[in-house]
Amino acid sequence: MDAVTLDGLTKDYGEVLANDDVSFAVERGEIFGYLGPNGAGKTTTIRMLLGLISPTDGSATVLGADVRDESALIDARRRIGYLPDNPQYDETATGRELIALHERIKGDRRSDELVELFDPPLDRPIREYSHGNVRKLGLVLTFMHDPELVILDEPTGGLDPLMKQRFGEFLRRERETGLTVLFSSHILGEVRRLCDRVAIIRQGRLVTVEPVESLLERSGKVVRLAAAEPIPHAALDGLDGVHDLGAGVAGSATGSAAGAETDATDSADAGGERTATDPDAGDHSHESDAGDHFHESDTGDHFHESDTDDHFHEYTFTYTGEVNTLLARLGEYSLHDCTIEEAPLEDVFLRFYGAETDETDPPASTPADDAGGASR
């Protein structure tokens, strides 16, 4: 039996159709990412699953309990851990007092271990907690009764990188013991590291449900190169899986790669030739605005050679091919810098669903449709 099922779940707030016919299922024992930009409808779905708001239409179950059946849901919730995106704890209580309160409500099997792991302050009132410390206490309260299913709404907001890593390792360990996790995020990279499958919601509508690996394969990677020598256009553009190739000549080979990356991003859409003078040469603006550095050429089929040795040649593109193939091709050139990163969530949307998709114009065919329906 699936841990969570949604079938045509719909929430109409009146002005906003926050969930529109949302269907998917979370299998027992998986970490399932619920991904979407701000305002997409993630929290609305989660609040319906917990019985905190009623669906306008459709149905859902958590651990077998129908979310419209209050008594069944109360029973199920004893076996569920829930971390809201913005927990509203009693501001005057201390962390220790809140742990004691939660122990009385749902039991405590492991708060000591969790306090040691997530290390929230315990003896100060909540009103003095930082955002990250509220989140760390929230993780203790969510997991302390050893739930079968946890539903986490943007759980890593406010956590520092070390704590994010610790949280990720913790979730993976818990999965090994059979825990099911549904967690929302707007960060694709975070979901990639943790999740087995992912659902993406945009403007209230589900756009895909699929294994995270297949999503990332199709969404590709953003590649940024800074080369000591020009790379012929055909060498990159002719490679299978290269999209949106943009190029320029910028900065100094001894300068900041980060600056080069910024400019490369700015120039990525235009493609063709762009040139820039070494910022250290004197005459030209040092502002980071690409418009001050780059001068569009009237031809798009070759790359400009710089007139000083200090320049490097930068290229940005999205790559959906084999990384080893790309590296073999790049190995033929002298590179100053190379970064290969996952495409941002926004790019994934642009690539697969179009920039103009809105509530009145749903994608004609989504991967969820292609897979024979969103739920499985």
Ligand SMILES: Nc1ncnc2c1ncn2[C@@H]1O[C@H](COP(=O)(O)OP(=O)(O)OP(=O)(O)O)[C@@H](O)[C@H]1O
């Ligand atoms: N109580 C409410 N009344 C009216 N509209 C609401 C209500 N709650 C949410 N909305 C609207 O519903 C839409 C979905 O909001 P929701 O909070 O579910 O999105 P989200 O994906 O969780 O966003 P975020 O990542 O920013 O938390 C938004 O347009 C939001 O303004």
